[in-house]
Structures are given as C-alpha cells and as structure tokens.
Amino acid sequence: MNVSQVTMLHEYLERSTARHPDKTALIFKKRRLSWAEIHEQAGRVASALRELGVRRGDRVVLYLDNSVELAIGLFGVLAADAIFVIVNAQTKTDKLAYMLNDCRARVVISDKLLERFYAPALEQARHLEHALIVDAGAGAAPVAHVKVHDHATTLAAADQAWRAPRNIPTDLSAIIYTSGSTGDPKGVMLTHHNMVSAAESITTYLRNQADDIVVDVLPLSFDYGLYQWLMVNQFGGTLVLEQSFNYPAAVIKVIQEENVTGLPVVPTIASILRQYEEKGLRLPGIRYVTNTAAALSIPHIETLKRLVPNARIYSMYGLTECKRVCYLPPERIHDKPSSVGRPMPNMEVFVCGPDGEKLGPDVEGELVVRGPHVMRGYWEKPEITAQWLKPSPDIPNEMWLWTGDRFKQDEEGFLYFVGRKDDIIKTRGEKVAPKEVENVLYALPGVQDAAVVGQTDAVLGQAIRAFLVLVEGTSYTARQVIEHCAARLEPFMVPKYVTFVSSIPKTPSGKITKKNIWDHSVGARVGGDEL
Amino acid sequence: MSHSEIQVREQVRNMILTNFLRGADASSLKDDVSLERSHVVDSVKMLELILFVEETFGFSVDNDEAVPENFDTVDNIVAYVVRKL
Secondary structure, three states: OOOOOOOHHHHHHHHHHHHHOOOOOEEEEEEEEEHHHHHHHHHHHHHHHHHHOOOOOOEEEEOOOOOHHHHHHHHHHHHHOOEEEOOOOOOHHHHHHHHHHHHOOOEEEEEEHHHHHHHHHHHOOOOEEOOOOOOOOOOOEOOOOOEEHHHHHHHHOOOOOOOOOOOOOOEEEEEEOOOOOOOOOEEEEEEHHHHHHHHHHHHHOOOOOOEEEEOOOOOOOHHHHHHHHHHHHOOOOOEEOOOOOOOOHHHHHHHHOOOOOOEOHHHHHHHHHHHHHHOOOOOOOOOOOOOOOOOOOOOHHHHHHHHHOOOOEEEEEEOOOOOOOEEEEEHHHOOOOOOEEEOOOEEEEEEOOOOOOOOOOOEEEEEEEEEEOOOOOOOHHHHHHHEEEEEOOOOOOOEEEEEEEEEOOOOOOEEEEEEOOOOOOEOOOOEEEEEHHHHHOOOOOOEEEEEEEEEOOOOEEEEEEEEEEEEOOOOHHHHHHHHHHHOOOHHHHOOOOEEEEEEOOOOOOOOOOOOOHHHHHHEEEEEOOOO | OOHHHHHHHHHHHHHHHHHOOOOOOOHHHHOOOOOOOOOOOOOHHHHHHHHOOOOOOOHOOHHOOOHHHOOOOOHHHHHHHHHHH
C-alpha cells in the first residue's frame, strides 16, 4: 500500500496538478478544466480572499449550486488558510442568515441568480463584510453593510500564485451544517486530518485509480457529494459535475459520452435509473456504484446488476460527523443485502449499551465510532458536542463519537442499521430534525399543534409526515401546507404527507408525545393525507 | 385545438408564476433564465411542470425529451411545445 505524503486537503490539488497539469480534472456543462487551470483559479480565489481581508481560520460561506466556481472556490478558501462552509443553494433566507451569523462568516461567495434568497440574509449577517457574486456585473451596489464584488472581475485581477499556506493538519478545513434536534442547524467541525483520513480510507476500499471518471449529481453541500470531488483530487482522476439529477436523461447521456467509471447514487437515484434499465439501458463502462443513505432493496440491487453489469456495488453507511463508517464488500451484497458492512480502513466501531459496554452479536445498541476522521465537535456548541463526543472508557484523552443510530452486528461482525435513538428523521440521506419542520409549521396562522414524524419509505429511507391540529375556523389543504413549507425549507425537509387531526397525544404536563401518534390518529384524522 | 406560440408562452408563464413563484410579479420571471439555477424548479416541481405540459398541450413527454434543452427556460419550453404541436 502506498503511504500518502499528503496531510492537507489542498495538497491533493497541488499533487494532481504537479503529476498531470494538462489532464482534465473537471467537466461541468461542456466546460472542461485541466488540473493546471483549477490550480491557477484556486490561487486567484485565495489571493482575492486575502485582499478582502480573510485571515487564517476565517470562515468563508459558499452559497452556490454545484458549479465550477464552487469546486474551485473551496480549494481557494483552503489555500487562503481559511475554512470553507458550503451552504446548499436550496437553503432559504432565514436559515442562510442563521448560518452566516453562527459561523461569523467574513465573506460569502454566491451567484446573482440566488439574489432573492441571499440579499435579505446579507442584511442580517452582522459579521459579513464582502460578497463575491458570480455575474454581479461591474459596480454592483452594496447590500446594506456588505460590499458586493463581481466574481470574475475580482479573480481576473488577483494573483494566481499560491502563497505557502500556514495551516497544519489539525486546523479546521470545513464546517458542514447538519440538522440539530433543537431546530437550529449545528456546524460539524472537520480538520484537514479528518478529511484527508476519510478520503484515503474511502479511495482505498473503492480501489480508485487515476483513470477513474466519476459523475457527481449530488450537491457538494452534502458530504457524499463533496467527497466525490475531494477524492478525485486525491487520486488525480476526473470529475463530471452535474448541477442535479433533475434531468436524468441528460445525465445518462453525459455518463455515456464521457465514459464515466464511478457512479455514486442514493436510493432515489437508483429508483429513477430503474425506469431506464427496464427500457434496456446498459452502462457497461461503470466500474463501481456506491450507495449510501438507506440500504438498497433487493429489486434495486437486481436492477443495478443488469444496468451496470461490470460494476462492483458498494452499500455504505455514514454520518457527517465522521463522514463514513462502513461499507459492504461488493462480493457480499447477495448474501447480506440488508447489511451496511464492516468498518472502513483506519477506524473501529462498537455497538454499545447505554453505559458504553460493548454488546455481542445480534444485540441492539448504539453505534460508537473511533478513528482519525471523527469530527472535532459542533462549532461553538460545547454542550451539544458533549452529548455526542464522549471520552473513551479505554484510552485517556480520546473522544468517541456516539452516532445516535441503533445498530446490531451479526456473528461475522457485519453491521445492520436498526433505527434512530432520537426522533431525527433520515430522508434522502439527510438528517431532518422534526423540530425544524415543526417550527415552520407553527408559523402558519391557525396551527395549534404540530407533530412531525418519519415513516418507512422504500425510496427515501424515511418520508416526512406532519400531523396538524388547526384552531377552529381555520382550514388548509395538505398542498397549501406543503407549499408553505417549501417556501421556507430545503426540499428534503418538506413533508411528503400532511394529515389533519382533531388532537395529538400529550403527556400529563401537556407536552406532545409521538409514541402512540399513529394509533391515535386513526380515530382522530379529520382530513389531509390518509394514514 | 391549436395553440399559438403567444398562447403557449402565456400558459407556461402563468403556470410557473402561480404555482412556483406564489403569484409573484410577472417581471420576476425572465424567459431566458435557467429555472433550475434560479431555483424556481426543483426535482418535484420539474415533474409537475412536465405533467402540466402533457395535460395542457395533450402529448406525452418522453423520458429522453425531459432535458434542459427542452425545459430549463420558459423560452426552451415554449420552443419545445410549439415543435411538438
């Protein structure tokens, strides 16, 4: 096995550029950029950020869809010794403002097309000084106290040379926001060492090689989407970046034209691909498919076998707090289809009881993770961090990550996801705190009680259902409620089902309890989606 | 029933303004701007848009035709619908 010399995330870009400067690194909507071009542009971003006053350890928010500017921008941030924070471009104003303030971002990079969302957020962002906006045009007016600069003009005037970064591997490279049970998002702090360790482990078990061409339809704001690009930098391959999977036929065409070899999916994408497989689509050039978020159903696995006849199929599990935990070796997908496999290289897991005791085979407990990829904690949330990162009972000064996911292991040590310890919903591979959705529901006039729960869904893993009690004289359709949510939440957080009920079960102290909500609602349903 | 390009444009714009932009001012929807990049549509709304085109103009949209060249801007949708009618 090769021992990697790389300890800093941006060194992957430097190494790949040194090895093959003219090779195509990134393809996005017919644009092709070589490693040398990516390197040069990242240098310009870093210089521009420094000019704008970004100092070591500052946070730079990238509020962008998948794009060349995003892929390059994050390396520019790292080259400036700063920390990148990618915010999903589907995030609405209030949440964006919360994140800008929470991480005290100094600069935001965004796109003029998102102005209707970011402009009101910028006004509220107390620590923000500059916005670097794609297609802002020359002489763009400031938004309140935030100076607006045109992205292309600013970069063109900036120095392309990299200044030697001063950061070391234990410095933070990224903050990734994830849904928090209080309703406020929490920022997962990841160091260069965390991210390099995860990238090394994953590319090892995927057996990536420099001639791999990976298609990425997942948002880079999602760690699974982000790592596709980081890993391509690690092994010096090529990334075919797509904005989304909204146009499956267009993506399939690109996969064929660009001779893609790596196809990362989530179950929703696998479901859509199934329709094409049934019409006879075959993708023989694909060497591997990865799936995470929820286990693939057996029909999906059978479909993939026909669709990608030469591919290894990896079923995986992870969480933002440590990126990835385990993967099922492809040769075991038939005898253990519902398992998410065994720990990836360089890490260890235990299924534990409440006091940290390690449980034997077939006993359900909480999954606990240790390894170099485990986060440093949640940004400026020490109390919440202490609930999830707890001292190891065996090793002094080592912190173990308690995942909140209930698991069991079989005799061979293969892991099976059972469910969540708390009420966090896992849908489309993302975590959703019911509280965050409920807060939005309570903003709808006439909502007396709201309870949001997850229900098993073959495609989404879990689907979101909202139970609502309306005050007398108020009436909404399920669709109106969904539209209200869609205007305020990212699409994956929007309830799929809305059921109106006459009451929601409560504890004697008047607190909503979701334990018997399904049974209770059979008799209490007064409208909306059926149970 | 035949639809002129002007009628098609009006119907498509109305549908998007009413359903996806919550009755926003007509000037906020530019016919040559990407609906995806400006986050007017997402994957669910894209399916609604395709369904709307099928129901309103009476033809079925093949999977292979659900591509940005036909659906990513109002202009593209209008050109596609007119071509199909």
